[in-house]
Amino acid sequence: RFIIFHSNPFLIQLFYFISISFAGFLALKILEPGNEVNRLKNLDLFFTSVSASTVSSMGTVEMEVFSDSQLWVLILLMLVGGEVFTSMLGLQFMKARFKSEGPTKKRAESLSTDLEVPICTNLDDESQLKCTILAGTLSKMHLPEGEHLKHDAIQYLGYVVLCYLIVATLSGSSFILLYLSFVSNARDVLESKGIRISTFSFFTAVSSLGNCGFTPANENMMIFKKNSILLLLIVPQVLAGNTLFPVFLRFMIWVVKKLTKREELNYMIQHPRATRYKHLLPPEHSGYLAFTVLGFILVQMVLFCSLEWNSEALQGLNSFQKLVGALFQSVNSRHAGESIIDLSKLSPAILVLYVVMMYLPPYTSFLPIKDVEWRSVDEKEGNERGKLLKSLIFSQLSYLVIFITLICITERKAMIEDPLNFNVFNIVFEVISAYGNVGFSIGYSCQRLLKPNNSCKDAWYGFVGRWSNQGKLILLFVMLFGRLKKFNMEGGKAWKLS
Amino acid sequence: RFIIFHSNPFLIQLFYFISISFAGFLALKILEPGNEVNRLKNLDLFFTSVSASTVSSMGTVEMEVFSDSQLWVLILLMLVGGEVFTSMLGLQFMKARFKSEGPTKKRAESLSTDLEVPICTNLDDESQLKCTILAGTLSKMHLPEGEHLKHDAIQYLGYVVLCYLIVATLSGSSFILLYLSFVSNARDVLESKGIRISTFSFFTAVSSLGNCGFTPANENMMIFKKNSILLLLIVPQVLAGNTLFPVFLRFMIWVVKKLTKREELNYMIQHPRATRYKHLLPPEHSGYLAFTVLGFILVQMVLFCSLEWNSEALQGLNSFQKLVGALFQSVNSRHAGESIIDLSKLSPAILVLYVVMMYLPPYTSFLPIKDVEWRSVDEKEGNERGKLLKSLIFSQLSYLVIFITLICITERKAMIEDPLNFNVFNIVFEVISAYGNVGFSIGYSCQRLLKPNNSCKDAWYGFVGRWSNQGKLILLFVMLFGRLKKFNMEGGKAWKLS
Ligand SMILES: [K+]
Ligand SMILES: [K+]
Known part of the structure; x- marks a missing residue:
């Protein structure tokens, strides 16, 4: 226990992803229907398992070869591989570490080993100097008394994120289920493929929220390119699980704070960096992040619509469906990867833009303000x-x-x-x-x-x-x-x- | 005069390159042989002029359409567009500015407007603080007395760089001329194309030193792929004019200092940053630069030889010629662009590596030490x-x-x-x-x-x-x-x- 807590967080996560991938591979292997003539290669099964657990959805096999039980293995992998879930695990670790070290020991070692001291980066020299001095003073003044509150805040944050995950997954899958129960043509497509409606709904909700991008159908979302409402239901799930997660999370904490008036929630909002949870951002940073995410979507939509409006890729769709399709593709390039069209049919200019969008990490943000970053001293x-x-x-x-x-x-x-x-x-x-x-x-x-x-x-x-x-x-x-x-x-x- | 000195150096250089490109375009246009049936398009002529003055050697026309007098226009463009020449112009500007402002005015304004204060970048916080304080003290102490010496050093540096340019160009072209006068098969190729030996030698020397990469022949250096000695003569010229210029320049200053024992030269070597000449680097930085340049060449050679040794691209060459060819290509990817092979015949892996090599600016350097950078305050x-x-x-x-x-x-x-x-x-x-x-x-x-x-x-x-x-x-x-x-x-x- 001691060793794990004190070892490198990178190694912990690496170990985590490799183990769930292996577990997933074994489960997929065991659950493989025995009657199949052309069995999948082990490498392809392992690739699929890694692809699901790293929420990548790169595919070397068609999705419809998987049985219903194998699909549930993939659901599990996507669930525990998603960033929201792993970040929640991170909070549990942090809490456990807090506890095991205890507040007394903590106080003694505070300034030398473990407490956060704001590292003022990205500032010019003068501000840097001021910032360093100020931060040093602040950390000495505030931390001993805030310690207890902080511990509670981290614990509470864990619950909040868990809540967020459950609410988003359940509401997402119910919306999809509801849509499928009302719209018969969409339901018929799935039934003709032998995919269960309930499995599809839950799979797609988990996949969208986790930004994995697998769906149980071979064609991904291409079969639903005319079901604009379904696409519009998935778009917010994709955003909520990745690029806009900090914004949605902050909003949720603010709402719950208004309802319960708990001090821990207030502390989180006031000192987002003190929780060390990288998905909780200061207000201006959240604002710029939302602005950047929407900006990127807009740029992609403009280029997409101007180059593809009358192209082969969008043939047979009406204007509304084209617009929703453009939105869906633009949102999915960061980073869910669900798709309603054959990408090889798109103009190279759009593909080049997609390369950039795919490359940029989720929280890429235009940030002209200087954000004081909190890192632990031992990192430095x-x-x-x-x-x-x-x-x-x-x-x-x-x-x-x-x-x-x-x-x-x-x-x-x-x-x-x-x-x-x-x-x-x-x-x-x-x-x-x-x-x-x-x-x-x-x-x-x-x-x-x-x-x-x-x-x-x-x-x-x-x-x-x-x-x-x-x-x-x-x-x-x-x-x-x-x-x-x-x-x-x-x-x-x-x-x-x- | 006042306006130019105080305006943006970026605008000055932009204006400079646009004017020489236009002048070059006009000269090429006027000198165009009248009897030609298919005259060159104006856009292509202008493109060639820009390509020569920015030392790019991107081509939209074959080189052999140009007459001897047009080739001399290109020589002139490559000469005044090369980095060594423009940086020398920069030194003249700096000197003129020094003079026009005068040492008295200088001293009064020194700390507020124009003197360099070392801006300590790329350091961690502590070092940054120390560096800033130290630098402030140093600049107050040293500069008033060093002022005169510095002025002389800048003036002297201008002469040294001019010397460097003349010596390198003349020796480079004489070596090529000498080679051509001894090796008849190379001479015959040029004569059959109607290219004068003297023009070719001077053109290639200027082009190589300036890292432009044009040659008077359509095939660039492909016709000389078996003339390994010629290629080996060009390699040091390419290096001397760009990626290794700081190293060669420093060496030359050191040699001249040993010979003449002038104080200005010593000052340059001791305070390379004080001259504000970005091509004069501190000793460790020069060392790392040389190390990086040679490292890049080595990596390219290894990949090139391992993938292309028996390929179509190097067919008909013996081992020595292959090795020299690999060296020549590797040196030319940064940034001269002369070539002895059809690049489309190379493996994609090498082309990908070339993209990186071409992208990296000339003085890209592995630099684990912290180099205190000198910039003027007004920049900040x-x-x-x-x-x-x-x-x-x-x-x-x-x-x-x-x-x-x-x-x-x-x-x-x-x-x-x-x-x-x-x-x-x-x-x-x-x-x-x-x-x-x-x-x-x-x-x-x-x-x-x-x-x-x-x-x-x-x-x-x-x-x-x-x-x-x-x-x-x-x-x-x-x-x-x-x-x-x-x-x-x-x-x-x-x-x-x-
Ligand atoms: K994905
Ligand atoms: K070039």
Whole structure:
């Protein structure tokens, strides 16, 4: 227990994701229907398990090969792999650590080891100086008395987030269920595929809220591209589970505070950074985040509508359906990855924009104000050797380039023989999609083969499904790397570009 | 005069490059041989002029259409557009400014407006504080007495850089001339093309030293891929004119100091930052720069040799020639852009690596030590409105994505009809090549057309030569943007990625 609490949070999360992926793989394997002739390869099953637990929804197999019980395994994986759930686990750890160390020991060690001291970053020199002095004073003054309240606040925050997760999942799935029970054409599609309505509703709600992006149907949401109301029901779930989570959470705390008038809730709102919960942001930061998220959606919608309004991709839809479709795609590029259209039919300009959207981490925000960041002191400490090691860490983009280069090497044969499917951009798209845990894919089409080949059969899985085993393994690693990217955002600082 | 000295250095340089490009365009236009049936389009001539003056060597026309006198116009453009030359001009400006303000006025205003105060960046908080205090003290103590010496040092540095430029150009062209006078097969190739040996030698020397990358031959250096000695003569010129310039310059100053024992030279070496000349780096920084440059070359050579040793691209070469060819390509990706092979024949993995190499600015350096940067105070000052405006500036990568998206829109028709030539990666490659002022291009091949077209004729110019006029204009702008990128490296700081 002691060891776990004091070890590296990165290692804890890495261990967590690998274990649930393995557990998921075993469960999927055991539950596999015995009568099937062409059994799935172990690598593909493991890939699917990692893809669900890292909420990436990159696919190497069609979804309809999974039985109902296997779908529930995937639901479980998406649930425990989603950021809201893992961040709640983080709060439990923090609470446990608080308890095990105790307030007395805490007070004694407070300033030297564990208390947060505001690290004033991103400021110019003068402000930096003022900030450091001010922060030092503040931390000495406030913390001893606030200690108890803070402990309660963290405990309470855990409940609030759990509540948020339960309410959002249940209401999301009930809305979808309600929609399906009223709209017969949507229900008929699922019934013809042999997918249970209840499974679909819960699966899609969990998948949307967790920003995983799997659905039980092969075609993802393409079969529902005319069911605009259903799409509009899913959009807020996607936003609530990821890019706008801090905004929704803050709003929920504010509402509950108004209702219950508890001091802990007030403390959370007043000192969002003191809880060390990275999803609880100060008010201005939340505002800028919402502004950025909506801005990105708007930019994508404008480009999408101006280039695709009369295109093949949106054929057969009326104006309202096109608009909702554009909104749905724009919201899903960060980072759920559900899709109502064949991405390979879209203009390259939009795909380039999607690459950027997929790359940007969830809480990317235009933030001209200076946000005083709270980090623990032990994060900052480090000996000379640690500093040297740190300087060897590359930036995120460097790692991505390395992954892309490696995949260009593993797939080099196909890139020569089948250049319209296997081109560098499609590989970049797939890698960035995996890194951003999105799940978009340009896919593979037998029509794009230079020499028509009768043995080639189109399938409803992503481009990665056509890669070599080594390529798949690299992408599997990229998904894990992307899911844990928050621990590595500081890399590459030893490099000076000028 | 007063206005120019006090105006924005960015605007001065922008004005400078636009004027020499226009002058070059007019000179090329006037000198165009009258008898030619298919005259060059004005846009292509202007593009070539911008391409030479921004030392990019992106091509929309074949080089052999230019007459000898037009080649000399290009030589002049490459000479005055190269970084060594423009940085020398910068030193002249600085000197003139020093003189016009005078030492008395200087002393009075010293601390408030114009003297350098070391801005301690990239440090952690403690070091930052110490550094700021120390630097303040130092600047107060040292500068009044050092003022005179500094003025002389800047003046002297101007001479040294001019010397460097002349020596490097003359020795470079004499070596090439000497080689050509000894090796008849190389001479014969040029004579059969009607290119004068003397023009070729001087053109190639200026082009290599300035890292422009044009040569008078259509095939660039492809015709000399077996002339390894010639390639080995050009490699140090390419390095001396760009990525290793600070190292070579420092070495030259050190040698001249040993010979003449002048105090100004000693001052330059002791206080490289005080001269405000960004190409004069402190010793450790120079060391890390050299280490980084050689590291990049090594990485490229290893990947190149391991993937291409037995490939089509290097067919017909012996091992030594292959090795020299790999070295030549690796050096030229940053940022001269001369080439001995058809890049479209290379493995995609290498092309991806080239994109990174082309993107990285010349003085990219692994720099784990903390380098105290010297900037003038006025650079740092700015009112609230200025800060807001600054926060709206995007990062370099964002601009590049915008350019790429725009070109995907202007070339959207060709991207559908001719996807093997017009694909996103080839466009990205061209844009990054223009941004890095490199000049590499994957080119265009009629063989890659999906439906063979008899009216399509292969030509010896870059991919951009096949773009629409709007596309060419955007790339022209990208070359200028890339040439002036040093003024814009600080953008995007108002964005928080997390
Ligand atoms: K996803
Ligand atoms: K160049």
